[in-house]
Amino acid sequence: MHPNPVFRQTEEETARAAAAARGFGVLTAAAGDEVLAAHVPFLLEDDRVEAHLVRSNPLARALAGGPLRARLIVSGPDAYVSPDWYGEPDLVPTWNYVAVHLHVTLALAPPESLIGHLERLSARFEAALAPKPPWTHHKMSEGVMARMMRQILPVEMAVERIESTFKLNQNRTAPARAGAADEIAKGRSPGTELAGLAALMRGVDTA
Template structure:
C-alpha cells in the first residue's frame, strides 16, 4: 500500500465494497517452499471471502495441511501518468491505481456445500449480464458436473485486516488532475482500464 496519506483516506467500507464488486483477485500465502499465489474469482460478505481452487494447485495442497495466513490482493484500474499532462513544471512520472488488500486466515471449507458455492459464484457474475438468461449448473449434464466438481476444493478467508490505496492524483490540484485524466480518457496510454481510471480521478475530492 502507498504510504502517502492522501491516497489512504477511503473507509474500510469503501474498500470492501470495491473488492466485493470486483470479485477477482490474487490470493497469496507462504508455502513450505516459498510464496504461493492463485488468481481467483471470489464472493465477499460479512468479513468472509469464499472461492475455490483446482484441487491439484500448490495452495490447495498446502491448505490440506492446515490454515495459512494469507493476503487477497484486488486490483482496479491503473495507468501511467506523464508529468507533461499536469501543465506544471518540475514534476515526475507516476502510476495511478486502485488496490485493496484483504488479510486473514485462509482455510479449506467443507466440501459438503461445494455445489452451493459454485451456484452462488456463477449467479453473482451472471446477474451482471442481464437481460441474458442466466447460466446455471442445472443446464449441465449432472454426471459431468459431478466429475468436474471433484476437481476443485472450496476455500474461505476470514478477513482480519483491510488496507487500500486509491491513488488518483489527490496530491495535485484540480487542474493538474484534470489534465492527466483527459490524457487517460483519450486512450492509447500504458495501463489497464484507463478510461475508468480517468473517471475515478475526476470524481476524486481535491484533498491536497
C-alpha cells in the same frame, strides 16, 4: 500498499465494496520456504470470502496442514500518467491505480458447501450479462458437473484487516489532476479501465 498516506485515506467500506465489485484477485500465502499464489474469483460479504482452488494447486495442498495466514490482492483500474498532462513544470511520470489488500485467515471449507458456492459465484457474474439468460449448472449433461467438481476444493477466508491504495493524483493540484484525467479518459494511456480511473480522479476531494 503505497507508503504515502495521501493515497491511503479511502474508507474501509469503500475499499471493501471495490474488492467485492471486482470479484477476482490474487490469493497469496507463505508455506514453508515458499510464497504461493493463485488467481481466484471470489465472493465477499461482510468479513467473509468464499472461493475455490483446483486440488492440484500447491496452495490447496498446503491447506491440508491447516489454516494459513494469507492475503487476497485485488486490483482495480490503473493507468500510466505522463507529466505533460499536468500543465505544470518539473513533474515526473507515474502510474495511478487502485488496489485493495484483504488480510485473511484461509481455510478449507466443508466439501458439501462447494455446489452452493459455485451456484452463487456463477449467478453473481452471470447477472452482469443481462438480458442474456443466466447460465446454470443444470444446463450440463447428467454427471458432468459432479465429475468436474471432484477436481476443486471450496475455501473460505475470514477477513482480519483491509488496506487500500487509491492513487489518484491527490498530491497534485486540482487543475493538474483534471488535465491528467482528461487525457487518460481518451483511452490511449497504457493501463486498464481507463474511463473508470479518470472518473475516480475527477471525484477526488482533497479539501
